[in-house]
Structures are given as C-alpha cells and as structure tokens.
Amino acid sequence: MRTELREGGLAGLADPQADLFFTLVAVMLPAILLLLPAARTAQQPERQMAAVADVVLTAGATVRGESAAVFLAQQDGVAFGPAGRDRVGLDAMLDDANLRAALESIRAAGTPLLLLIAPDGQETAFLFEGLAAAHGPRSIAQVRLDRGCAGVHGPLAELCP
Template sequence: MWGNSSRKDDEDEAVGAVSFDPFADLLLGLIAIVVPIIGLLLASGNGLSDHIEKAQPAPPVEESFVIVADARGLSVPNGLGDGALYEIPVGAILDDENLARTLRERRDNAEPVSLRIEANGLESAFLFEAVAAQHGPASIFQTRIGALP
C-alpha cells in the first residue's frame, strides 16, 4: 500500500508539474548578463591605444618655472630672475594671492610651469593642483622626486 501511493505521487508530479531549480535559474541569469558585458569590454579595449594622447615632453628646466612641493609647503621662484624662492606653508597654499597671480601670469603668457614633487610633498602638490586648476596654465609638467616611503 505504501509503495503504490508514493509511486502514484511521483507519476503525478512528472506528468502535471514542472520543477524549477532556483539556483540554476540564478546561475543562468548571471551568465546571461556577465558574458555579453565581458565581450563588450574586451571589444572596446582593442582600439584604446589609438585614442591615447601622446604626452608632450617637459621643457628644459632652464626654460621652465619650477615649483617644488615638499612636506613644508611650496617653494616658488620670485619671478625676478635672481633665483630666489619664497616659501608658502601647506596651510596657506589655497589662499596665497601671490601664487594665484603668478600662475595667471604664466597662463596669460603661455609660459611653461613645472611641479617637482618631493617624496614627502604629496599634500602640498594636491593643494597646489586646486590653485593651478583655477588660475594656472592648461598643462603643468609634474615630476616626482624620490621614492615614497
């Protein structure tokens, strides 16, 4: 009796009901989404090197206005040609009017600007970028000096 009834239930399930495995559905759904995305990413990377702009070489140091960023702040040439520098502490970089005016003058005269970033001068360089984005020339040549600790 017990054997016949369970056999009958199995036959009813096989004939009238379709069973779904939710994990298989999830797996197939993920595959259906991920495979085309991977194909698009691989196809779009083929021509990437054609669109990369070639970097212009940095001007010689003698012809460039060189700003040095270190842990103390920025060392900026005074612009008088005597090689003297004035120091801008880290906390004053964003508010320094002389730096903003100097960068505007360089931009207006299309003169190159170089930023030398010492190994401990990342914070100063980051703050300088904010000022340079607003007042500076279209391109600034950056050089990292020394290895990061």
C-alpha cells in the same frame, strides 16, 4: 647598603634578574649597532634630493623646449620664484595672493609649468594642482623626486648617490 660581588651574580640582584638584564643588553646592543648605519644613510639621499631640487629651482628647466616656471612641492608647502625664494606654507596655499598672481602670470605668458614633488610633498602637490587648474596654465609637467634619485638623468645625476 654594601655592594659586593659574589659568585653567580651581583649582591642585591637575584640571579635570574641579573641574567635577564645581561641578556637584554647582549641582544639590544648589537641590534642598535646594526641599525645606526642604516639611519645615517637614510638621511643622505634626502640631502641629495634637496640639492637636486635646489639646482633645478636655481638654474631653471625646460619643458618641450621652452623655459618653464619651476615649483617645488614639499611637506611644509611650495617653493617657487627666482631660485625658489618665494615659499608658501601648506596651510596658506589656497589663500596666498602671491602664489595666485604667479600662476596667473604664468597662464598669461603661456609659460609651461614644472612641478617637482618631493617624496614627502604629495599633500602639497594635491592642493597645488587644484590651485593651478583654476589659475595656472592648462597643463603641468610633473617630476616626482624619489629618495634615491632614480628618475634623475643628465648633469643633475652627479648630485645623486
């Protein structure tokens, strides 16, 4: 089959089909180009929010003037311990002996507990609160991290957009 150009369209394509194809391309290409920057900037606050959580896990935090044990509720589980090295998956939280022992030692020491909740960590936080109520301290301070770091103040605000 030989393809040749003729006036009014491509050979082999009926004129209405070619017009429809070019119209779709003309509409979709600018729409995609408009959405690409938004997709790129949506990832940036996620990385910055993760950086804030990592700094708090590593450096520690105080609650009512006392050094607090920091836990981070994420979509896939909870991070805790020195620099957040201990991680427990969402499906293993209720049965994990290390997490339970950490909560019991926090209760015995009378240390305050700070729970950082990532934007996608609501389910983990829900499970953690039940576990902490049974084995942890009597009260839990919570900080819900939003995608734009709107609630972050002080030196950590430098890490946010």
